[in-house]
Amino acid sequence: MAILCTTTSPAEKEHEPKQDLEKDQTSPLIFNPSLLNLQSQIPNQFIWPDEEKPSIDIPELNVPFIDLSSQDSTLEAPRVIAEACTKHGFFLVVNHGVSESLIADAHRLMESFFDMPLAGKQKAQRKPGESCGYASSFTGRFSTKLPWKETLSFQFSNDNSGSRTVQDYFSDTLGQEFEQFGKVYQDYCEAMSSLSLKIMELLGLSLGVNRDYFRGFFEENDSIMRLNHYPPCQTPDLTLGTGPHCDPSSLTILHQDHVNGLQVFVDNQWQSIRPNPKAFVVNIGDTFMALSNGIFKSCLHRAVVNRESARKSMAFFLCPKKDKVVKPPSDILEKMKTRKYPDFTWSMFLEFTQKHYRADVNTLDSFSNWVITNNNPI
Ligand SMILES: C=C1C[C@]23C[C@H]1CC[C@H]2[C@]1(C)CCC[C@@](C)(C(=O)O)[C@H]1[C@@H]3C(=O)O
Ligand SMILES: O=C(O)CCC(=O)C(=O)O
Ligand SMILES: [Fe+2]
Numbered sequence: 001m002a003i004l005c006t007t008t009s010p011a012e013k014e015h016e017p018k019q020d021l022e023k024d025q026t027s028p029l030i031f032n033p034s035l036l037n038l039q040s041q042i043p044n045q046f047i048w049p050d051e052e053k054p055s056i057d058i059p060e061l062n063v064p065f066i067d068l069s070s071q072d073s074t075l076e077a078p079r080v081i082a083e084a085c086t087k088h089g090f091f092l093v094v095n096h097g098v099s100e101s102l103i104a105d106a107h108r109l110m111e112s113f114f115d116m117p118l119a120g121k122q123k124a125q126r127k128p129g130e131s132c133g134y135a136s137s138f139t140g141r142f143s144t145k146l147p148w149k150e151t152l153s154f155q156f157s158n159d160n161s162g163s164r165t166v167q168d169y170f171s172d173t174l175g176q177e178f179e180q181f182g183k184v185y186q187d188y189c190e191a192m193s194s195l196s197l198k199i200m201e202l203l204g205l206s207l208g209v210n211r212d213y214f215r216g217f218f219e220e221n222d223s224i225m226r227l228n229h230y231p232p233c234q235t236p237d238l239t240l241g242t243g244p245h246c247d248p249s250s251l252t253i254l255h256q257d258h259v260n261g262l263q264v265f266v267d268n269q270w271q272s273i274r275p276n277p278k279a280f281v282v283n284i285g286d287t288f289m290a291l292s293n294g295i296f297k298s299c300l301h302r303a304v305v306n307r308e309s310a311r312k313s314m315a316f317f318l319c320p321k322k323d324k325v326v327k328p329p330s331d332i333l334e335k336m337k338t339r340k341y342p343d344f345t346w347s348m349f350l351e352f353t354q355k356h357y358r359a360d361v362n363t364l365d366s367f368s369n370w371v372i373t374n375n376n377p378i
Contacts, residue, residue, distance in 0.1 A: 029043060029137075029139045029146075030118070030136060031136040031139055032118050033150060033231035034117075037232045037233060037310075038234070039234060040234045041234075042233065042238060042239060045139075045143060045145075046148060046238070047238045047239060048238065048239055049145075052145070053240075054236065054239075054263075054304040055270050056237070058263065060271060060272050063084065063091055063281075064080045064083070064084050064091045064092070066091055066282075067095050068094070068095050068096050068097065070095070074201075074202070078205035081203065085206065085296040085297060086295060086296065086297065087266070087297065088297060089283050089284035089289075089297045090264055090273065090282070090299060090301075091282055091283075092273075092276065092279040092280065092281055093253075094279045098192075098195060099191070102187055103255060106184055106185065106188045107257060107312060107314070109181050109184055109185075110227045113227070114150060114152075114227075114229040121134045121150070121152075122136075123173060123175075128141070131155075131224060131354050132224070133153065135151050135152075137149065142358060145240075147241055147242050148240065148241050149228055149230045149231075149241045149303075151227060152226070152227045153224055153225065153226040154166055154185070156189035156190075156192075156222075156223045156225050157223070158219070158221045158223070159220050164186050166182060166185045166186040167182035167183055167185075188225070188316075189225050189316065192253050193223065196251050196318040197218060197219065199253075199282060200217070200251070203251075206296075207292055207295060207332065208331065210331070213329055217320065217324070218318060220321045221319060221321060222319050222320070222321050222322045223316060223317055223318050224249065224316075225314070225317070226314070226315045226317065227314055228241070228242070228312065228315065229312055230305045230312070231310050232305070232307055233306070233307065234307060236305045236306050239305065240302055240303070241261060241303035241304060242302055243302055244265065244300050244360060245359045245360050245363070246285070246286055246300055246301075246359070246360075247283065247285035247317060248285060248286045248287065248349055248352075248367075249286070249318060249319045250285050250317075250318045250319055250320060251282065251284060251288055251318040252282065252316065252317055252318070253280050253281075253315070254281040254283070254313055254314070254315045255277075255280055255281075255314045256312075257275065259306070259309050259310070259312075260272060261305065262275075263301060263302055263303070263304060264299055264300070265300040265301065266299065283299065284296045285298050285317065286363055286364040286367075287319065287346060287349060290328070290340070290344070291327075291328055291329075293333065293336050293339065295332070298364065300361045319346045319350070320345075321346070322346050322350075323347055326343065326344050326345065341368045342372055344368075348367075348376060349367055357370075
């Protein structure tokens with residue numbers, strides 16, 4: 001039997017808004033992929049309700065390619081981006097300038113991390129209420145609708161201090177043998193941070209705001225990098241790798257391996273985004289939706305799993321500096337007159353998703369109500 005019982009304590013769950021973070025009634029499970037993917041019957045906690053079960057044979061999303069090397073990327077791209085972001089917030093970037101060998105190294109090391117015995121990965125175990133560390137599914141955090149995945153997340157700070165937070169994280173939590181991992185993911189996060197600033201210029205132009213405005217807003221950032229491993233599953237039609245959600249962060253830059261799995265809910269149906277190793281999938285998160293006063297959409301998406309192959313993806317979640325006030329620029333507010341969301345900081349929003357609310361389609365609205373009703377000071 002692959003499921004082991006443990007006495008791990010559940011995540012902190014006080015101060016519930018509309019949707020309750022589920023209380024653990026029983027001892028949480030441990031998700032050990034090397035054993036679990038052989039099971040023909042999966043534990044109930046991994047079975048999703050019928051209305052959320054994955055659909056097969058879905059259409060492919062018509063998602064634009066933005067060529068960042070092209071001379072007209074600043075002429076044509078803002079219009080194409082505006083069209084995609086007012087509809088669903090997803091686009092692909094190609095010729096992005098991130099080295100192919102860096103991407104390959106990041107995938108190779110991710111594979112060797114997740115291939116380790118569970119006890120080795122658990123040296124980086126994510127603690128209750130924290131967003132970083134190793135999580136084998138979210139067995140200690142949620143008790144139903146568990147995702148069929150294991151993840152390793154770490155913080156990246158771009159703060160001009162020359163600090164190498166990612167490198168230090170690997171050596172401090174996993175030991176000196178992980179120095180090489182730390183170097184590769186430090187470089188990868190720096191590449192993602194620079195790429196996201198280029199994309200911020202284009203988003204600024206698309207919204208008719210000065211091109212430096214959002215670049216400046218995110219120049220310093222407190223971002224999150226996440227490695228996702230979705231093991232094969234004998235009953236992929238019953239579960240999900242990542243449940244339906246909108247990213248609470250500002251901008252996500254995702255690199256998927258060659259295995260299908262990412263789906264976006266557009267025009268009332270799930271649509272897939274086919275893997276393309278040369279492209280990054282970029283999507284608008286809730287915090288950028290708030291910064292654009294709701295003009296650019298943060299869209300519902302999820303990841304499905306399959307019987308045959310493991311799937312890997314790497315997500316860089318660009319987030320503002322923790323205490324920077326998130327409010328739309330005056331250029332937008334002068335045109336729109338009414339504010340859609342209250343002022344907040346990323347630190348408040350992160351706490352909301354880690355301690356009070358499981359991110360889903362309604363995260364931003366629930367968070368806004370929580371900020372307003374609790375009269376949260378910033
Ligand atoms: C701030 C974050 C919370 C999550 C990781 C980052 C950005 C996306 C969020 C998440 C992926 C949305 C789906 C549900 C979630 C629990 C997951 O399946 O991983 C979310 C992350 C989290 O709360 O850890
Ligand atoms: O793995 C994927 O394709 C998507 C993962 C995702 O949406 C997330 O981690 O926020
Ligand atoms: Fe996501």
